[in-house]
Amino acid sequence: MIKLILDRPRCEGHGLCEEVAAQLLHIDDEGYAAIDVNEISEAVLATAQAAARVCPVAALKLVDDEAT
Template sequence: MIKLILDRPRCEGHGLCEEVAAQLLHIDDEGYAAIDVNEISAANLAAAQAAARVCPVAALRLIEDEAP
């Protein structure tokens, strides 16, 4: 399973991730990214990769979670 992980202290609230992956995350009331879907399906993989790629401070990343 692939997970989308947010390093909240690193997030600066640019909002680019929400622009490319609004189905996976949103900008919260404080102006920072908040993940809505962290277990990424094959259908959402491209959007999750785009969100991680456009973050100017690398606050988002994808990890392979091997847990059962």
């Protein structure tokens, strides 16, 4: 299973991830990313990849927890 992981201390609240993947995460009341959908299905994989790619501080990453 692929999961979307947030490194909260690294997040600077740019909000670019929310712009490309609002169905997966949002910006919380403190101005930082908060993940709404941890387990990424094939249907939203490209969106999750785009969110991770657009983050200027690499606070988001995709992890295949079955690969461990």
